[in-house]
Amino acid sequence: MIETIASADLAVNEKLCIQKRRIQNGNSTRRLSFVTGTHGDELEGQYLAYMLGKYIDDNIDMLDGIVDIYPALNPMGIDSITRGIPMFDLDMNRIFPGTRHGTMMEVICSSIVDDLSGSDVCIDVHSSNIFLKELPQIRMSVPTSEILLPYAEHLNVDFIWVHESATVLESTLAHTLNTRGTKTLVVEMGVGMRITREYCEQLFDGLVNLMVYMGIWKGEAPQVRKPVTSVNREVGFVNSGAAGIFVPSANFGDEVKKGDYIGDVLDPLTSAVVERVEAVCDGMIFTLREYPVVYGGSLIARILEPVKEGKAE
Amino acid sequence: MKKKVLFSLKSPYRGHLDVTGFRFGHGEKSIAVVGSMRGNEVQQMYVCSRLVQELKKLEAEDKITENCEILVVPCVNYYSMNIGKRFWAMDNTDINRMFPGYNLGETTQRIADGLFTKIQGYKYGVQLASFYQPGNFMPHVRLMDTGFTETEIMKDFGLQYAIVRRPRPYDTTTLNYNWQIWETKAFSVYANATDTIDDKSAEEAVLAILRFMSARGIINTHIRPGYCTEIIRESAAVQVQSEAAGIFRSAVNVGSNVERGDLIGRIMNPFDGETVSEIRTPVSGVVYFEYNAPLINEKTVCYKIITNDRTEKKF
Incomplete structure (x- = not known):
C-alpha cells in the first residue's frame, strides 16, 4: 500500500x-x-x-x-x-x-x-x-x-x-x-x-x-x-594542508601505519607536488576522498585506530 | 584606520581568499562588526562599507574614545559573492554554521576559526545578519538568548524592536551564539534587504550601530536619537502561514500597522489568475517580516506580526 x-x-x-x-x-x-x-x-x-x-x-x-x-x-x-x-x-x-x-x-x-x-x-x-x-x-x-x-x-x-x-x-x-x-x-x-x-x-x-x-x-x-x-579506539582525521588536486595511493580498508603514504596533492599549473599526504595514525582507512579538488582543510581520509592497549573492543 | 588581512586561504584555481578587516582607534578591544558571510549578503557588506566611511571621518575628527579599538570586517565570503552563490562555493557549506571553527578541520571550519580568533575578546560584537527565508524585515536588533548578554543593552541601538530568540540546536554553531559563549556581548542587526541594496535601511543600520557605540562610550559624538526600543521575545510574534500556493502579492509593507481580520496578502492561481487564498491577519499589530518572493508554496511563513496585545507574552 x-x-x-x-x-x-x-x-x-x-x-x-x-x-x-x-x-x-x-x-x-x-x-x-x-x-x-x-x-x-x-x-x-x-x-x-x-x-x-x-x-x-x-x-x-x-x-x-x-x-x-x-x-x-x-x-x-x-x-x-x-x-x-x-x-x-x-x-x-x-x-x-x-x-x-x-x-x-x-x-x-x-x-x-x-x-x-x-x-x-x-x-x-x-x-x-x-x-x-x-x-x-x-x-x-x-x-x-x-x-x-x-x-x-x-x-x-x-x-x-x-x-x-x-x-x-x-x-x-x-x-x-x-x-x-x-x-x-x-x-x-x-x-x-x-x-x-x-x-x-x-x-x-x-x-x-x-x-x-x-x-x-x-x-x-x-x-x-x-x-x-570505535569503542576504545580513536578516529584519526587526515585533512589536506594545501590546495590542489588530490590523487590517492591508498585504498579503502587499507591498514596503514602512521606516516604511510596516502597520496599527493598536486598543482596542475606548476606540475609541483604541493603536499605529500601521510597517515596521521596507525589503523584502517574507512573514509577516503573521492572528489579530487581540495582546499586547505578538505577531508582526505579518516582512519580507525587499533584498540588501545589493555582495553577490550 | 588600518586595513589588514585577518585570514588568508589558498585556492587551487583562484587568488587567495583574503578576509580583510578595518581597525579604528587603539587599545582595548571594544567592538567588532562583521558583515557578509554569505555570497548574497550584499546589503550587509554595504552597511559595513558605509560604517567604514563614517568611522574614518570620526577617527579624523579624533572622536574615537581613547583606549578603544573598533574592528569592521565587511565581507568574509566574497568568493561566493563573485560567482552568485550563497554558501561556500566548493561544498555549499555555510560559514555561519561552522563556529567556533577548527583550525585543523574542514575548509569552512578553518575560515570560521581564522575569523573567530581575530574577532574574539571584543567586549561587544555586531553581526549584520540575513534570514534563511526570502523576505523583508523591519530593521531590528536580535539577541540569541544564552543568558550571557543583558537584553536591556539592545535599547542602545535605538531601533524600534529588539527581538530575543531562544536558540535552537542548529543555532549553536552560528557566530552570534559562539561569540557569547566566548564572552562577547553579541547582537545581530537586520537591515531589511539581503541581495539588493536598500539605502534607507542601510542608513538606519549604520546609525543604530554608531548610536550603540556612542551609548557604550566607544565613540565621542552625538548620534541623533532613535526609537524607544521595545524588547520582545520572538515567540510573541505571530507567524502567518500561507494556506495555498501560487503567485503571492502582498497588500502591506513591513512596518504597517494592521487590525485583526485585515487583508494583508493574496495568493492567485499562477495560470488563470483566480484568487485562491486571501491572507488575513489573525491579530492586530505591526508587520515586522514580509515574504517577498513572487511565488509561494503552501504552509510558508509569509508574515510575522508583533501583536498589540502582549499582556501574556510581553518580555
Whole structure:
C-alpha cells in the first residue's frame, strides 16, 4: 500500500508528496521502517529501497510484521541533484522534529516524525556526499549506544562509529526518533550521486538478518560479518594542508601505519607536488576522498585506530 | 584606520581568499562588526562599507574614545559573492554554521576559526545578519538568548524592536551564539534587504550601530536619537502561514500597522489568475517580516506580526 504521509502544494501546479510503501503480512504488528533520501545527492538508499521491497514482495509469506519503506524524504532534492531542500537554506537533517507552525519543510518534517514514531526499529540510510567515499558503517552517539549496538551488530556493516554527542546533532531525524523511544540507526556508505552495488548488497543482507532478529522474517538469516566498533579506539582525521588536486595511493580498508603514504596533492599549473599526504595514525582507512579538488582543510581520509592497549573492543 | 588581512586561504584555481578587516582607534578591544558571510549578503557588506566611511571621518575628527579599538570586517565570503552563490562555493557549506571553527578541520571550519580568533575578546560584537527565508524585515536588533548578554543593552541601538530568540540546536554553531559563549556581548542587526541594496535601511543600520557605540562610550559624538526600543521575545510574534500556493502579492509593507481580520496578502492561481487564498491577519499589530518572493508554496511563513496585545507574552 502506498501512502502519502505529508504533502504541500507547490507554487505552480504541483504538489510535494512524501510517500511510503507499507508491506504487511501475518499477525505481528512489529514494524521496521526503512528511510532514506534526506539529502538529495545521496542515492545508495534508492537501490536498497528497491531491493528490500522486491525481496519481500517475492517472499511475502516469510514476513510476519510490517515493513515501511520511505525512499525519498526530500524528493525535490533528489530530482534536482541538490543535497539540501531546493530554495531553503537549512539542511533537512537539521530541522527535526519540525513544527506544525513553521515553514513548509518544518511542517513536513513534523509529519514525517509523527509517522515514523512507534516503529520498533528505524534504519536511516545515508550515503556520503560527493566528496568522500565511506565503508558501510553505522553511526550513533554514546548515550544511545547501549540500546542500539545489539541491532547495529546485525546489519552486516564493516564498522560502527560510536561518537560523542553534539548539540547541533539534536536536530537530526535519528536523534529525534531515539529521544521519542523509536530505535533509529544511521547508516553511512558509499559516495554521493552514485550507487555502489556491492555495498547495497552487503547492507541488504544485513536488513534481512535484522528482520530475522526482530522476529518479523521467517527465513534463514544470512551470514553476516562482525563489525569493528570505535569503542576504545580513536578516529584519526587526515585533512589536506594545501590546495590542489588530490590523487590517492591508498585504498579503502587499507591498514596503514602512521606516516604511510596516502597520496599527493598536486598543482596542475606548476606540475609541483604541493603536499605529500601521510597517515596521521596507525589503523584502517574507512573514509577516503573521492572528489579530487581540495582546499586547505578538505577531508582526505579518516582512519580507525587499533584498540588501545589493555582495553577490550 | 588600518586595513589588514585577518585570514588568508589558498585556492587551487583562484587568488587567495583574503578576509580583510578595518581597525579604528587603539587599545582595548571594544567592538567588532562583521558583515557578509554569505555570497548574497550584499546589503550587509554595504552597511559595513558605509560604517567604514563614517568611522574614518570620526577617527579624523579624533572622536574615537581613547583606549578603544573598533574592528569592521565587511565581507568574509566574497568568493561566493563573485560567482552568485550563497554558501561556500566548493561544498555549499555555510560559514555561519561552522563556529567556533577548527583550525585543523574542514575548509569552512578553518575560515570560521581564522575569523573567530581575530574577532574574539571584543567586549561587544555586531553581526549584520540575513534570514534563511526570502523576505523583508523591519530593521531590528536580535539577541540569541544564552543568558550571557543583558537584553536591556539592545535599547542602545535605538531601533524600534529588539527581538530575543531562544536558540535552537542548529543555532549553536552560528557566530552570534559562539561569540557569547566566548564572552562577547553579541547582537545581530537586520537591515531589511539581503541581495539588493536598500539605502534607507542601510542608513538606519549604520546609525543604530554608531548610536550603540556612542551609548557604550566607544565613540565621542552625538548620534541623533532613535526609537524607544521595545524588547520582545520572538515567540510573541505571530507567524502567518500561507494556506495555498501560487503567485503571492502582498497588500502591506513591513512596518504597517494592521487590525485583526485585515487583508494583508493574496495568493492567485499562477495560470488563470483566480484568487485562491486571501491572507488575513489573525491579530492586530505591526508587520515586522514580509515574504517577498513572487511565488509561494503552501504552509510558508509569509508574515510575522508583533501583536498589540502582549499582556501574556510581553518580555
